[in-house]
Amino acid sequence: MxxxxxxxxxxxxxxxxxxxxxxxxxxxxxxxxxxxxxxxxxxxxxxxxxxxxxxxxxxxxxxxxxxxxxxxxxxxxxxxxxxxxxxxxxxxxxxxxxxxxxxxxxxxxxxxxxxxxxxxxxxxxxxxxxxxxxxxxxxxxxxxxxxxxxxxxxxxxxxxxxxxxxxxxxxxxxxxxxxxxxxxxxxxxxxxxxxxxxxxxxxxxxxxxxxxxxxxxxxxxxGIPVRTVSIALLRGRGADARVLLVRRIPERGGFWQTITGRVEPGETPEKTAARELKEETGLDVPVRALDYQHAFALGEILPPMLVEETAFAAWCPEGQEVRLSAEHDAHEWLDVRTALERLEYRGLREGVKRATALPE
Missing domain, CATH: 3.30.930.10 (Bira Bifunctional Protein; Domain 2)
Incomplete structure (x- = not known):
C-alpha cells in the first residue's frame, strides 16, 4: 500500500x-x-x-x-x-x-x-x-x-x-x-x-x-525536528528604535540576521532566547515573547529539514556595548527600515516588525 x-x-x-x-x-x-x-x-x-x-x-x-x-x-x-x-x-x-x-x-x-x-x-x-x-x-x-x-x-x-x-x-x-x-x-x-x-x-x-x-x-x-528562536535586540522604541543586526562568518553563510539559536533538549524557547542572547552578545537582559511562531525549510537540504522558530524581543541598556561571539564577524545598529531591507529571511523581518510595534 x-x-x-x-x-x-x-x-x-x-x-x-x-x-x-x-x-x-x-x-x-x-x-x-x-x-x-x-x-x-x-x-x-x-x-x-x-x-x-x-x-x-x-x-x-x-x-x-x-x-x-x-x-x-x-x-x-x-x-x-x-x-x-x-x-x-x-x-x-x-x-x-x-x-x-x-x-x-x-x-x-x-x-x-x-x-x-x-x-x-x-x-x-x-x-x-x-x-x-x-x-x-x-x-x-x-x-x-x-x-x-x-x-x-x-x-x-x-x-x-x-x-x-x-x-x-x-x-x-x-x-x-x-x-x-x-x-x-x-x-x-x-x-x-x-x-x-x-x-x-x-x-x-x-x-x-x-x-x-x-x-x-x-x-x-x-513532526518538526528542529526548534529555533530569533531575538530582535533593540535600542529605543517606536520611530527612533535601532535594531542590532549581526553578520554570520562566511563558513556559516555570511548573511545578516538578528540573534538566532537552536532550542536544546529540555529547554523552553524563552530560556533558549535568554541564553542565546547572552552567548551571542554578552547581554543578560529579559526577553519578551512576540506571539509569533512559524515553520520553514532550513537551507537547501533534501529531503527538507523542517524548522519551527519562535520570535522574541529584547532591549539593550543605554550605553552598554555588545560583545560578538565567534559565529559573527560584524554588527550594526540600524534604523528599522534599513534593517528590514537588509534581512534576507521573511521570518526575521516579521520578528523585527512585531518587536518595533510593541507599545512603550
Missing amino acids: NTLTVYRLGRVEYEDGLTLMQRFAEARKQGLIGDSLLLLEHPPVLTLGRGAKRENILSNDEQLGTEGVELFETNRGGDVTYHGPGQVVGYPIFLLPKERQDVRRYVRDVERCIIQSLAEYGLQAGIIPKWPGVWLGQEGSPDARKIAAIGIHISRWLTTHGFALNVNTHLPHFNLIVPCGIREAGVTSMQRELGHRVSVPDVEETLARHFCSVFESERRDA
Missing part, C-alpha cells in the same frame, strides 16, 4: 511555503520521500494563478498595505484567491501512479476529500461543474457560496499547490478581490455556517484521514 506522510506545520510565511513545496516536490521526484500532505496556515496574502486577471484585484497597493495583505504570482492553475489565518491550506505532494494519472480524477479526488470532511461537521457541500472549488448551495441558486478553493499544478504527474478550506477565515478580506474570478457567487467559512469558531487542528485531522482514505494510502505523521 502507498504511504502518505502528513505534516502539520502551523503558520508558514507564503514565500517560505512555496520554497517548502518546491523542496518536497524535488525530494519526491528524486525518490527521497514518499507522498506528502503539508497542512498549514498562511498570513494574509493574495495569490495569482496562471490564468489570473489583474482586474479581479479590486484594491490598490495602498489598501493592501493597510490591510496587511501581500501579493504573489504562482504557477498553479486558476485566477486570484486569498489565503489567511484561520484557513487550512493543503499542499498534496503526490507522484500519481499510472492508474491515477488523470487530471480530472485528481481534482475530483481532492474535492471529495474536502466534501467528506465537511460532512463530518454537518455541512453538505458539493461541486458546481462550471466553477472550481467546493461549494455550499446549488448551481444557479442565489445563495451558492464557495467554502474551499482548489488550484493545482501537475508536472509529469507530480502534484503541487492544492486547496484552501475556509475554517475561521476573515471573510471581509475576500472583498479585496473577485475570488477565482467568479462574480456571481460569494464565499463562506465553516465558522459562518456553523455559528461558532471551529478547531483548526481538528479540521486538519479530519482532512488527513480522508486524504488517506480517498488516495488509498497508509498514514504516517511527521
Whole structure:
C-alpha cells in the first residue's frame, strides 16, 4: 500500500511555503520521500494563478498595505484567491501512479476529500461543474457560496499547490478581490455556517484521514525536528528604535540576521532566547515573547529539514556595548527600515516588525 506522510506545520510565511513545496516536490521526484500532505496556515496574502486577471484585484497597493495583505504570482492553475489565518491550506505532494494519472480524477479526488470532511461537521457541500472549488448551495441558486478553493499544478504527474478550506477565515478580506474570478457567487467559512469558531487542528485531522482514505494510502505523521528562536535586540522604541543586526562568518553563510539559536533538549524557547542572547552578545537582559511562531525549510537540504522558530524581543541598556561571539564577524545598529531591507529571511523581518510595534 502507498504511504502518505502528513505534516502539520502551523503558520508558514507564503514565500517560505512555496520554497517548502518546491523542496518536497524535488525530494519526491528524486525518490527521497514518499507522498506528502503539508497542512498549514498562511498570513494574509493574495495569490495569482496562471490564468489570473489583474482586474479581479479590486484594491490598490495602498489598501493592501493597510490591510496587511501581500501579493504573489504562482504557477498553479486558476485566477486570484486569498489565503489567511484561520484557513487550512493543503499542499498534496503526490507522484500519481499510472492508474491515477488523470487530471480530472485528481481534482475530483481532492474535492471529495474536502466534501467528506465537511460532512463530518454537518455541512453538505458539493461541486458546481462550471466553477472550481467546493461549494455550499446549488448551481444557479442565489445563495451558492464557495467554502474551499482548489488550484493545482501537475508536472509529469507530480502534484503541487492544492486547496484552501475556509475554517475561521476573515471573510471581509475576500472583498479585496473577485475570488477565482467568479462574480456571481460569494464565499463562506465553516465558522459562518456553523455559528461558532471551529478547531483548526481538528479540521486538519479530519482532512488527513480522508486524504488517506480517498488516495488509498497508509498514514504516517511527521513532526518538526528542529526548534529555533530569533531575538530582535533593540535600542529605543517606536520611530527612533535601532535594531542590532549581526553578520554570520562566511563558513556559516555570511548573511545578516538578528540573534538566532537552536532550542536544546529540555529547554523552553524563552530560556533558549535568554541564553542565546547572552552567548551571542554578552547581554543578560529579559526577553519578551512576540506571539509569533512559524515553520520553514532550513537551507537547501533534501529531503527538507523542517524548522519551527519562535520570535522574541529584547532591549539593550543605554550605553552598554555588545560583545560578538565567534559565529559573527560584524554588527550594526540600524534604523528599522534599513534593517528590514537588509534581512534576507521573511521570518526575521516579521520578528523585527512585531518587536518595533510593541507599545512603550
